[in-house]
Amino acid sequence: MSTILFPSPVFGPVRSRRLGVSLGVNLMPADGKVCTFNCIYCECGLNGTHIPTQKRPAQQEVYQMLRAKLADMKLNGQLPDVITFAGNGEPTSHPRFAAIIRDTLALRDQYCPKAKVSVLTNGTYLHRREVFDALRLVDNNIVKLDAVLPQMVRQINQPAIWYTPEEQIRYLSAFRGKVTIQTLFLRGTVNGQDITNIKEENIRPWLSALLDIMPGHVMLYTIDRETPISTLSKASSRELDAIAARVRKLGFHVSVSY
Numbered sequence: 490m491s492t493i494l495f496p497s498p499v500f501g502p503v504r505s506r507r508l509g510v511s512l513g514v515n516l517m518p519a520d521g522k523v524c525t526f527n528c529i530y531c532e533c534g535l536n537g538t539h540i541p542t543q544k545r546p547a548q549q550e551v552y553q554m555l556r557a558k559l560a561d562m563k564l565n566g567q568l569p570d571v572i573t574f575a576g577n578g579e580p581t582s583h584p585r586f587a588a589i590i591r592d593t594l595a596l597r598d599q600y601c602p603k604a605k606v607s608v609l610t611n612g613t614y615l616h617r618r619e620v621f622d623a624l625r626l627v628d629n630n631i632v633k634l635d636a637v638l639p640q641m642v643r644q645i646n647q648p649a650i651w652y653t654p655e656e657q658i659r660y661l662s663a664f665r666g667k668v669t670i671q672t673l674f675l676r677g678t679v680n681g682q683d684i685t686n687i688k689e690e691n692i693r694p695w696l697s698a699l700l701d702i703m704p705g706h707v708m709l710y711t712i713d714r715e716t717p718i719s720t721l722s723k724a725s726s727r728e729l730d731a732i733a734a735r736v737r738k739l740g741f742h743v744s745v746s747y
């Protein structure tokens with residue numbers, strides 16, 4: 490399969506189907522993946538298939554490269570709509586994540602005050618107070634929640650650290666609406682087991698979790714590229730629309746990427 494690894498610490502800008510013109514920040518090494526999840530659909534590949542030899546970028550390196558890129562973009566009159574923390578793994582696992590977010594917000598205010606700062610996270614470090622507080626500061630705090638049934642989480646996200654959906658829902662509720670829930674729907678089998686999360690047995694508790702969390706926004710999407718496991722396939726646009734309609738009916742703002 491074709492794996493996508495991003496340069497580090499700054500890449501792009503790229504056009505994101507969910508976020509617009511986006512300047513990426515990758516806090517993981519450029520030559521491999523580091524993540525607390527091991528999602529079966531991860532475009533960076535499964536954990537262990539791309540073990541990095543380089544280190545994560547230091548806070549100062551991120552600051553200098555981001556400042557240089559934004560200065561260059563400003564000079565060329567092409568400022569980003571959004572600065573997005575994503576890339577080769579889980580950004581909040583960087584030990585200086587909170588400080589880097591504060592640096593980024595200051596640079597954003599200086600060079601492109603209209604741009605949003607987004608973080609795509611799996612939420613496995615929400616128990617760290619400084620990570621939680623930093624995520625409250627950004628414009629788009631986008632947290633993955635593909636399933637809430639523990640078995641389905643184990644099958645789809647394969648957490649490599651302690652993670653329970655119940656505890657995760659409590660942390661997500663504590664954002665008091667300042668959070669976007671991002672859910673990837675897919676169908677398929679892994680080792681002969683059905684891992685389809687479009688089924689009612691997953692959707693009903695997931696909807697109920699949304700009512701506990703009360704997110705400001707819900708993003709639904711599906712597989713867009715080749716996956717490390719070949720027995721997975723996209724949710725159809727009809728299925729995504731039907732789920733979106735149920736989310737809307739509960740009163741949430743929802744967007745869908747097909």
Ligand code: SF4
Nearest residue numbers: 524526528531578611
């Ligand atoms: S959380 Fe993101 S980076 Fe980590 S395994 Fe899942 S898709 Fe890949």
